[in-house]
Amino acid sequence: MATAEKTDLSLLATLRASDLFHDLTDSEMDDLLIHMRMIRTQKGFEIIRQGDSWDSFYVILSGRVSVKFRRGSKTFRRGRLGKGEFFGEMALLAQQPRNATVTSEEVSELLVLKKSVFDNILMKHPGRAQKIRRAYQDRAARNKK
Numbered sequence: 001m002a003t004a005e006k007t008d009l010s011l012l013a014t015l016r017a018s019d020l021f022h023d024l025t026d027s028e029m030d031d032l033l034i035h036m037r038m039i040r041t042q043k044g045f046e047i048i049r050q051g052d053s054w055d056s057f058y059v060i061l062s063g064r065v066s067v068k069f070r071r072g073s074k075t076f077r078r079g080r081l082g083k084g085e086f087f088g089e090m091a092l093l094a095q096q097p098r099n100a101t102v103t104s105e106e107v108s109e110l111l112v113l114k115k116s117v118f119d120n121i122l123m124k125h126p127g128r129a130q131k132i133r134r135a136y137q138d139r140a141a142r143n144k145k
């Protein structure tokens with residue numbers, strides 16, 4: 001627990017309260033803390049652009065982002081995501097380009113995980129993988145409408 005002990009307690013509390021990370025073992029938490037990156041985005045910052053290639057998965061620690069999906073010449077708002085919610089899973093799972101544009105709606109703090117950490121900490125655990133796959137399926141179904 002050496003890493004976790006040195007980590008900001010409010011970050012740990014936020015991770016422990018989140019749907020995805022509440023049941024990490026101590027060693028998984030250490031792995032996450034070692035490999036994660038945190039970024040702070042300003043209002044209007046484009047975090048992901050539809051069509052880009054993929055490498056990262058994002059969890060919202062604070063703030064809010066909007067999701068917009070473009071088909072042909074039309075743009076569809078796909079709503080907002082806030083604290084504890086995640087995005088960026090679709091391109092990683094499908095190994096296809098990003099299928100929506102995600103923009104910071106206010107100053108936001110995001111946890112960023114590389115695909116290797118996503119695969120090893122999140123997708124190897126059946127419960128976490130199921131939550132992520134379910135979100136993927138719901139979002140893909142909405143984007144087909």
Ligand code: CMP
Pocket residue numbers: 048054067069078079086087088089090091092097098099100101102138139140142143
């Ligand atoms: P990805 O395709 O990697 O990058 C854009 C992200 O936007 C996508 O993963 C999802 O995480 C998110 N996203 C796409 N469509 C929706 C939707 N309908 N509702 C919420 N989030 C979405």
